[in-house]
Amino acid sequence: MSNQEVKDYLDKAYAPGFITDIESEAFLPGLSEDVVRAISAKKNEPEFLLKFRLQAYRHWLTMKEPTWAYVRYPSVNFNDIIYYSAPKKKVGPKNLSEVDPELLRTYEKLGIPLREQEMLAGVAVDAVFDSVSVATTFKEKLADAGVIFGSFSEAVHNHPELIERYLGTVVPYTDNFYAALNSAVFSDGSFCFIPKGVRCPMELSTYFRINAAKTGQFERTLIVAEESSYVSYLEGCTAPMRDENQLHAAVVELVALDNAQIKYSTVQNWYPGDKNGRGGIYNFVTKRGDCRGHRSKISWTQIETGSAITWKYPSVILRGDHSVGEFYSVALTNNYQQADTGTKMIHIGKNTTSTIVSKGISAGHGQNCYRGLVKVLKSAENAKNYTQCDSLLLGSECAAHTFPYIEVKNSTASIGHEAATSKISDDQLFYCLQRGMNQEDAINMIVNGFCKQVFKELPMEFAVEAQKLMAVSLEGVVG
Amino acid sequence: MLNIENLHASVDGKSILKGLNLNIKPGEIHAIMGPNGAGKSTLANVLSGRDGYEVTQGSINFKGQSLLDMNIDIRAREGLFLAFQYPVEIPGVSNMSFLKAAMNAKRRHREQTEMDAMDFLSLIKTKAKQLQLNEEMLYRAVNEGFSGGEKKRNEVLQMLMLEPCLSILDETDSGLDIDALQIVAQGVNSLRANNRSFLVITHYQRLLNYIVPDYVHVLADGKIIKSGNKELALELEESGYVGVGS
Numbered sequence A: 001m002s003n004q005e006v007k008d009y010l011d012k013a014y015a016p017g018f019i020t021d022i023e024s025e026a027f028l029p030g031l032s033e034d035v036v037r038a039i040s041a042k043k044n045e046p047e048f049l050l051k052f053r054l055q056a057y058r059h060w061l062t063m064k065e066p067t068w069a070y071v072r073y074p075s076v077n078f079n080d081i082i083y084y085s086a087p088k089k090k091v092g093p094k095n096l097s098e099v100d101p102e103l104l105r106t107y108e109k110l111g112i113p114l115r116e117q118e119m120l121a122g123v124a125v126d127a128v129f130d131s132v133s134v135a136t137t138f139k140e141k142l143a144d145a146g147v148i149f150g151s152f153s154e155a156v157h158n159h160p161e162l163i164e165r166y167l168g169t170v171v172p173y174t175d176n177f178y179a180a181l182n183s184a185v186f187s188d189g190s191f192c193f194i195p196k197g198v199r200c201p202m203e204l205s206t207y208f209r210i211n212a213a214k215t216g217q218f219e220r221t222l223i224v225a226e227e228s229s230y231v232s233y234l235e236g237c238t239a240p241m242r243d244e245n246q247l248h249a250a251v252v253e254l255v256a257l258d259n260a261q262i263k264y265s266t267v268q269n270w271y272p273g274d275k276n277g278r279g280g281i282y283n284f285v286t287k288r289g290d291c292r293g294h295r296s297k298i299s300w301t302q303i304e305t306g307s308a309i310t311w312k313y314p315s316v317i318l319r320g321d322h323s324v325g326e327f328y329s330v331a332l333t334n335n336y337q338q339a340d341t342g343t344k345m346i347h348i349g350k351n352t353t354s355t356i357v358s359k360g361i362s363a364g365h366g367q368n369c370y371r372g373l374v375k376v377l378k379s380a381e382n383a384k385n386y387t388q389c390d391s392l393l394l395g396s397e398c399a400a401h402t403f404p405y406i407e408v409k410n411s412t413a414s415i416g417h418e419a420a421t422s423k424i425s426d427d428q429l430f431y432c433l434q435r436g437m438n439q440e441d442a443i444n445m446i447v448n449g450f451c452k453q454v455f456k457e458l459p460m461e462f463a464v465e466a467q468k469l470m471a472v473s474l475e476g477v478v479g
Numbered sequence B: 001m002l003n004i005e006n007l008h009a010s011v012d013g014k015s016i017l018k019g020l021n022l023n024i025k026p027g028e029i030h031a032i033m034g035p036n037g038a039g040k041s042t043l044a045n046v047l048s049g050r051d052g053y054e055v056t057q058g059s060i061n062f063k064g065q066s067l068l069d070m071n072i073d074i075r076a077r078e079g080l081f082l083a084f085q086y087p088v089e090i091p092g093v094s095n096m097s098f099l100k101a102a103m104n105a106k107r108r109h110r111e112q113t114e115m116d117a118m119d120f121l122s123l124i125k126t127k128a129k130q131l132q133l134n135e136e137m138l139y140r141a142v143n144e145g146f147s148g149g150e151k152k153r154n155e156v157l158q159m160l161m162l163e164p165c166l167s168i169l170d171e172t173d174s175g176l177d178i179d180a181l182q183i184v185a186q187g188v189n190s191l192r193a194n195n196r197s198f199l200v201i202t203h204y205q206r207l208l209n210y211i212v213p214d215y216v217h218v219l220a221d222g223k224i225i226k227s228g229n230k231e232l233a234l235e236l237e238e239s240g241y242v243g244v245g246s
């Protein structure tokens, strides 16, 4: 072939028609029963799942967007959203030199390894030679232990009986507006199953980090821990995540059977919008764990620094006797970010215990709201709860709000609640500065101290990153 | 080291220091005594640059530079250290990491590399032992739940680690029993060198039995009304501050 021919050939291969082809894989915006059916058909789903989606959709139509949260935003037009698009063959940057230097600077500060930086920045897959093999090694190790771990779609095909048995049993599609929407149109997510007596041989964090860049708009996660099993799962990562979809409505369901333990940690750092509050992700998440078995335990640990709006209440239903629920949270709002977050601890079984530690940090014009419910049903003899919720204000334009709800139907319950709101004190700052630290380091140190109780619940490597993340998220606070 | 000329300072518009002069040379220890409310802590705060203390007149020269033009943290990194009368609690921040951050800030300022973690650990343990501070205190949050005496000894620990060239001790002896007092004094004395100076603020002569000053000054009504050698402290002990300046 002559040079000209080669060029013509290449031009043809990348002609516009090819792009249109990809585009046609996406549906038109808008939601209808047909769209729900089409999603299910595209994914080749079994009948029960289509039924689940349709029921959810029909129920969703009868619901209204909730307005009780302490957040304000222009209303979302659900008919502007594209509910299905095939995984795009994205033409990403070829290497890190083509990536926004601002983004790289942030990765650098967070101490993210080069290889992972490439993944996160969406460098074309074949450039990231190692990742596939790493993921495969993990998979083999997990399979040896009998752990099922993979994408939700995969599980629908390989283990439909498990999905059918557990899906929607913790968060029914009737639960709330966003959960109903998610149930109707969820794209993908993760499924994790730890069989009886198995201690998951590794933190499911490393694996997830490598795959984190793929998370979708309507994510669905289901984790089932059978009797006497243990798993520690980490979702998200400290690297800032950008996504063209503004609305995120994920659902996470956890099921712990007798003596099982699930530790679920989240680091949420979606794009928070710019300094003036333009853009940013709306993160409306329903997360709930069901301590279904006796002496089971579910712990939620979350570090929420991203998103323009965060609306999430990782909760635990303490159904089994002697079951334990925990919620450790750091939520940071800077600039114009808004967070309405907290938890629900529903005590049903006897001798159930729950612990809530919430640390809210507001800076700039940030609005930070803790909303928590502790409910003790009549059946819950000797239920115990301890709640501590502290707020830290940096500056005078931001605000913190606390809405603790307590409903007790059994007089043997013991409920303890402590709350405190403080400003970073001038005395503390002066003390640090007098020891030679600059203002920024001093504030970071004080903030990290404030978050200590929560950070120590994180898997080790993430505790370190979380500290750096706080520093990055607070950049510019010092005027 | 430090030369204060005609210093006037006010807090909340209220004039506290009214023409204070003080010259401290390298290697010297100066003691400042005076009644409650005389302005001793105000002087310490002005020297370290605390917000809210406004200098209305006068100048302060520190190691050949104008101290008042320097930010709080720069003053500290240049070697000015204040042992607080009321040390501050910082929940969740371990004493150890606090000190490490302080040490490294100073080292960066001097374009030195950060201190090796093992070296730091063995150094801080040695110093803690010298001050008879339980090693376990190094891992506790800064000053949180410390007794009065522990807080003061913790201030001295920081001083020993940072090796400042000018240390200001604001009533570090208050609330200490005689054993703790001797430990603190011994700590200060161990730092004594001909390139280091100390400004020791105290109410009581007894500290000066252990930290022997080169000069003693009486601060009253915002001015130094009398200066002398260590004998002056004994005189004050007998006759009180009343009538000193007259």
Ligand SMILES: Nc1ncnc2c1ncn2[C@@H]1O[C@H](COP(=O)(O)OP(=O)(O)O)[C@@H](O)[C@H]1O
Pocket (backbone or CB within 6 Å): B011, B012, B016, B034, B035, B036, B037, B038, B039, B040, B041, B042, B043, B052
């Ligand atoms: N932050 C402040 N606000 C108002 N007045 C102050 C403040 N700090 C000190 N003062 C006043 O300044 C005077 C000197 O106080 P201080 O320097 O603490 O005295 P000393 O340490 O000698 O006991 C006192 O009258 C005190 O009330």
Ligand SMILES: [Mg+2]
Pocket (backbone or CB within 6 Å): B040, B041, B042, B085, B170, B171
């Ligand atoms: Mg004082």
